[in-house]
Amino acid sequence: MPNHRIKEQSENNDPILTTRSAARLLGVAVSTAQTWIESGAIASWKTPGGHRRVRLSAVTHLLEQRVKKKPAIAGSGLSEPSAMEFLPLAKPDYPVPANEAERLLAVDRTDIMDTPADPVFDRLTWLASQITDMPVALISILTARRQWFKSRIGIDVEETPRKWAFCSHAILHDEPLIVEDARTDPRFMSNPFVTDDPRIRFYAGFPLIDADGYRLGTLCVLDQEPRKLREKEIRALKELAAIASDELKRSGKAE
Numbered sequence: 001m002p003n004h005r006i007k008e009q010s011e012n013n014d015p016i017l018t019t020r021s022a023a024r025l026l027g028v029a030v031s032t033a034q035t036w037i038e039s040g041a042i043a044s045w046k047t048p049g050g051h052r053r054v055r056l057s058a059v060t061h062l063l064e065q066r067v068k069k070k071p072a073i074a075g076s077g078l079s080e081p082s083a084m085e086f087l088p089l090a091k092p093d094y095p096v097p098a099n100e101a102e103r104l105l106a107v108d109r110t111d112i113m114d115t116p117a118d119p120v121f122d123r124l125t126w127l128a129s130q131i132t133d134m135p136v137a138l139i140s141i142l143t144a145r146r147q148w149f150k151s152r153i154g155i156d157v158e159e160t161p162r163k164w165a166f167c168s169h170a171i172l173h174d175e176p177l178i179v180e181d182a183r184t185d186p187r188f189m190s191n192p193f194v195t196d197d198p199r200i201r202f203y204a205g206f207p208l209i210d211a212d213g214y215r216l217g218t219l220c221v222l223d224q225e226p227r228k229l230r231e232k233e234i235r236a237l238k239e240l241a242a243i244a245s246d247e248l249k250r251s252g253k254a255e
Contacts, residue, residue, distance in 0.1 A: 014056055037054060044058070063087050104143060125153045127236075134222060137220070138220050139244055164193055171216075175207075180226055202225065204220060206240075
């Protein structure tokens with residue numbers, strides 16, 4: 001039984017991929033992935049049925065080597081990541097959706113990271129703050145390493161480590177994540193943003209979803225006091241998040 005638990009933990013931290021899944025992550029044809037696997041460029045093994053299987057960490061290692069040798073060119077339409085932060089971590093210290101590898105490539109395709117302030121997104125955060133009477137409103141985008149704010153009201157920092165991001169939990173589902181008092185929520189009670197400044201108590205995050213269904217980040221509102229949202233406020237925030245999602249669909253490499 002202990003060995004069984006160790007095996008389960010290993011598979012959860014480093015998922016097993018099929019050749020087709022590896023090819024999709026690498027942005028190459030299945031036949032190319034098969035060649036790399038058979039040649040030993042990607043460590044693999046055969047199932048009793050004769051099918052090749054690989055670990056995510058092996059694919060990630062090859063991706064890292066490709067990024068170092070040949071970064072993708074903005075606007076080129078290449079499906080390989082243009083920077084290390086668009087590669088999934090083998091052992092993330094935060095929750096990730098099942099399609100995290102593909103989600104990161106979708107974020108990369110928007111070409112939005114570290115772009116200047118945009119009045120369209122700034123209007124959306126301003127409206128979110130006004131509608132809910134919240135002191136903080138953000139549009140956040142999540143890479144593997146950080147949470148970056150495309151627009152922000154009520155907070156000075158431009159980004160945070162991914163592991164501190166409430167939004168990592170919000171992008172696990174299509175529906176909004178609402179935390180009425182973070183001090184009583186086991187997921188967040190020890191978060192540095194709860195125990196120290198800005199001492200977040202209330203959080204509501206609404207996923208920003210692209211045309212392929214990937215959750216790229218959130219539109220969120222925060223307060224330093226426990227709160228509840230009324231139904232009409234939730235509806236309004238959903239509409240603002242939908243507008244932000246439409247803007248992201250028109251961004252960068254996704255055009």
